[in-house]
Amino acid sequence: MLAVLRSAALVGVEAVPVEVEVNTGEQGELRIEIVGLPDTAVKESEDRVLSAMMNTGLRTHETKTTVNLAPGDLRKEGAMYDLPIAVGMAAATGQISKERLAHYLIAGELGLSGGTRAVKGGVAIAMLAKRLGLKGVLLPRPSAEEAALVDGIEAIAADSLDGALRFLSGDARYVPLPPAANPFTLSGPSDGPDFSEVKGQLKVRRAVEVAAAGGHNLLILGPPGSGKSLIAKRIPTILPAPDAEEFLEILSVHSAAGMSLGDVKRRWERPFRSPHHTISDIGLIGGGAMPGPGEVSLAHHGVLFLDELPEFRRSALEVLRQPLEDACVTVSRAAAKVTLPARLMLVAAMNPCPCGHLGDRLKECRCSTAHIRRYRSKISGPLLDRIDIQIEAPALSIEELRHAQPGEPSAVMRARIEAARVIQRQRFGGRMRACNAVLAGHELRAHCALERAQGDLLQQAMEKLALSARAFDRILRVARTIADLAGAERIATEHLLEAIHYRSLDRG
Numbered sequence: 001m002l003a004v005l006r007s008a009a010l011v012g013v014e015a016v017p018v019e020v021e022v023n024t025g026e027q028g029e030l031r032i033e034i035v036g037l038p039d040t041a042v043k044e045s046e047d048r049v050l051s052a053m054m055n056t057g058l059r060t061h062e063t064k065t066t067v068n069l070a071p072g073d074l075r076k077e078g079a080m081y082d083l084p085i086a087v088g089m090a091a092a093t094g095q096i097s098k099e100r101l102a103h104y105l106i107a108g109e110l111g112l113s114g115g116t117r118a119v120k121g122g123v124a125i126a127m128l129a130k131r132l133g134l135k136g137v138l139l140p141r142p143s144a145e146e147a148a149l150v151d152g153i154e155a156i157a158a159d160s161l162d163g164a165l166r167f168l169s170g171d172a173r174y175v176p177l178p179p180a181a182n183p184f185t186l187s188g189p190s191d192g193p194d195f196s197e198v199k200g201q202l203k204v205r206r207a208v209e210v211a212a213a214g215g216h217n218l219l220i221l222g223p224p225g226s227g228k229s230l231i232a233k234r235i236p237t238i239l240p241a242p243d244a245e246e247f248l249e250i251l252s253v254h255s256a257a258g259m260s261l262g263d264v265k266r267r268w269e270r271p272f273r274s275p276h277h278t279i280s281d282i283g284l285i286g287g288g289a290m291p292g293p294g295e296v297s298l299a300h301h302g303v304l305f306l307d308e309l310p311e312f313r314r315s316a317l318e319v320l321r322q323p324l325e326d327a328c329v330t331v332s333r334a335a336a337k338v339t340l341p342a343r344l345m346l347v348a349a350m351n352p353c354p355c356g357h358l359g360d361r362l363k364e365c366r367c368s369t370a371h372i373r374r375y376r377s378k379i380s381g382p383l384l385d386r387i388d389i390q391i392e393a394p395a396l397s398i399e400e401l402r403h404a405q406p407g408e409p410s411a412v413m414r415a416r417i418e419a420a421r422v423i424q425r426q427r428f429g430g431r432m433r434a435c436n437a438v439l440a441g442h443e444l445r446a447h448c449a450l451e452r453a454q455g456d457l458l459q460q461a462m463e464k465l466a467l468s469a470r471a472f473d474r475i476l477r478v479a480r481t482i483a484d485l486a487g488a489e490r491i492a493t494e495h496l497l498e499a500i501h502y503r504s505l506d507r508g
Contacts, residue, residue: 003091012338013256015128022088036069083108122146199404207391213420214481215437217346222393228349237410271302277311291331310378390504448476
């Protein structure tokens with residue numbers, strides 16, 4: 001007999017439909033033949049499925065069974081087809097009704113006992129079910145809890161193969177998980193780092209506030225121990241909370257990378273990713289045989305922090321140019337071509353020279369001019385162009401550290417940043433994600449118009465610093481954000497001068 005049911009495959013961070021056809025009663029030796037471009041993990045489903053069915057008390061096939069995973073030209077990976085194959089075999093042998101199979105997407109890994117294990121992409125699978133107009137999804141509990149965040153979709157938690165079959169048979173004890181109407185209720189108050197712990201560095205704090213208010217990329221330049229990493233790790237605490245749609249996108253990317261809801265619900269803030277400088281190009285940008293998300297996508301709607309920026313491979317830094325410009329990454333492989341989301345705020349930190357003490361009042365720099373140029377040349381001009389704000393963080397003396405008063409807490413800074421974001425949303429017609437960092441074309445001309453004297457001032461600065469046209473636009477965007485923080489309708493000369501001042505490496 002033939003049974004047909006629906007499942008899914010992950011391509012990048014999105015799910016695409018897969019049809020699972022199970023045909024039993026064929027002549028031949030007792031075995032399961034899986035076709036449809038399966039990888040090794042899918043082929044090994046035979047042993048897991050047969051053991052799970054026997055330990056659940058189900059009758060297994062007595063002849064050859066063919067399982068087809070369509071479409072046949074899409075590579076199927078992982079153990080997520082265990083549950084749909086087992087359900088299909090039970091339906092094909094007449095042990096459950098086929099009536100409800102067409103209404104649900106089914107995915108899950110099976111243990112030998114018949115229990116289920118979580119799979120990647122619970123949110124993406126639920127979104128696919130919604131696009132296809134299905135009633136819901138049948139997934140292992142951790143994945144179903146993620147799927148319950150998608151509005152309008154039933155998320156059925158299958159703790160075992162037996163539970164999945166009972167639900168499909170109409171057992172009234174098995175009901176969908178309650179919808180998570182407000183995902184932010186999943187976490188308690190944050191007790192993490194706070195900007196009040198940062199002593200001194202008022203200029204750096206101001207630059208960080210401007211960067212967070214407009215979504216601008218930021219580079220902090222300073223000697224070891226000046227607080228660069230300390231400040232960077234507190235930036236998520238001053239960013240506005242993600243809205244529900246952003247939250248789902250963040251969770252969808254993390255789920256596709258194998259990070260479950262239980263891993264991330266400790267604190268519902270925007271993601272903060274801080275990869276080590278030895279990371280590969282693929283680890284940073286994403287890829288693989290079946291392209292998956294890298295660090296730039298895991299930082300989607302959040303912060304990507306690159307400490308010791310010049311120590312990263314030159315090739316790894318250069319691949320950042322596309323996502324910083326386009327807010328996405330396109331990865332092409334033989335198996336697939338996928339576009340991964342990467343709307344992020346880049347925060348980088350670096351020493352001013354190889355020894356780190358250039359400009360330090362307490363320690364002498366022993367680097368030659370040639371060494372300093374070679375060190376800084378590891379960051380290409382095109383990448384530096386895409387960093388809106390470059391600020392120096394000088395080392396603090398012991399006396400300054402002893403007597404410095406605690407800084408403003410993150411909550412106070414976040415209130416000003418949220419007020420500036422409200423102005424930006426109104427400017428963009430209410431779009432929640434809009435911020436000055438994405439101003440372009442006619443919007444840039446309309447909202448960043450300068451008076452003649454201001455235009456002459458900017459031209460002089462551009463010529464003196466030998467800046468590119470891209471840097472010209474980015475200075476205007478930063479000036480617009482400074483004006484928003486001040487509540488000013490137009491960009492004033494002091495706003496423009498402050499924006500120009502934030503090109504430290506260009507001035508150096």
